[in-house]
Structure formats: structure tokens, C-alpha cells
Amino acid sequence: DSGVTQTPKHLITATGQRVTLRCSPRSGDLSVYWYQQSLDQGLQFLIQYYNGEERAKGNILERFSAQQFPDLHSELNLSSLELGDSALYFCASSGGDSETQYFGPGTRLLVL
């Protein structure tokens, strides 16, 4: 158990819908990262937050947004969903930059 929790574990929804994925980092970790794993793109970095502030952006679509709350949990919002958004979404946390990242169990999203 990495100490990072993600909910829900599985999500099935339809095209055009909006979903919210939730992540709670390990106790004391200030950085939260979101990654997407798909069959064609592999594991890709989406976005990072540090202590409530956006720190870095990767290949995140404009239809996707994220935030980190004062209690340090984070949410990833995916809207206007398309079939191609079906993937495993991971959250990771670390104490700071260039430190070990610990990954949550992931949320498996299926868009039908």
C-alpha cells in the first residue's frame, strides 16, 4: 500500500459526459501528479500541483482540468468525454521535486 488513495476504482460513462477523479496524497506530501496510461500512448504526465498551486503541465487536454485543495487532496475533472479518453488514470504524490513518487491504485475509466 503506497499510502496514496484514489476514488473511484472503476468508472463507466458515456461520450459527452463529465467525471471527477479524486486523489488523496500520502500524509505529509505536498506534491500531487496526475498521469494517464493508455494502450497507444503509454504512461504520460498530465499535470502537477504543489501545495495548492499548479507546478507543471504536460500533455493535458483543454477538456481536462485539475485542482489541489487546502487539505492537499486533488481532483481531476474530465469533460466532454470521448472514446479515446478511456484509460487508467494514476495519481502520485511526493514530498517535493525530484523525490520518490508513490502511485495510487489508479482509476480505470471506460467511455462507451
Added chain:
Amino acid sequence: GIQVEQSPPDLILQEGANSTLRCNFSDSVNNLQWFHQNPWGQLINLFYIPSGTKQNGRLSATTVATERYSLLYISSSQTTDSGVYFCAVEIKPSNTGKLIFGQGTTLQVKP
């Protein structure tokens, strides 16, 4: 951008055999981690190893930062070692922890 290449892409072993997985990267890195993704999809952190050598039980890893490669050694493999092994790096200079993943090595250990 930075390239992270892992080899071999696939590996089949008999239980008890040893193996070496390789990760080559094209730029200097702040951070390098090895992960094991089990058949249930969970990503398990094996090593944080931007340089040097570490050992944890039957697993060990070595990163030679000046030559831009890292090796993961698995000794006396077990069926529970099956899964995908990923190398991930954070490039220099960077003030974030953004990890770039290789495509992985899929390992199957047969009983």
C-alpha cells in the same frame, strides 16, 4: 525531447532464472525510478536511483548517470515477478517532478 528506451520489450523466463533489464535515456536526469506494474494494474515503486547502486532482496539496480543508462537485476525470479517493468526519469534542469516513462519491459515468469 528526452528519449527513454527500455530493453528488451518482452522477456520470458523460467522460475529461478536471473535477468537484466536496461533503460537508456538521452539527457541528464534529476530522478530515475523503476516501477513494477502488476497484472492488476498497480504501479509499485521499486527503486529511486538517480545514480549509484541499490539492492532490495532479490532485486537490485544500478544507474550510471554519466553514461545515461540504468539496469534492473532480478535474481531467482518467481512467478509473482511477472508484469511490466517501467523506468521513468525526470530531466535536468527541472523544478518539477515530471516523470517521463519508457515503454516498459513485459516479463513473464513461468513455473
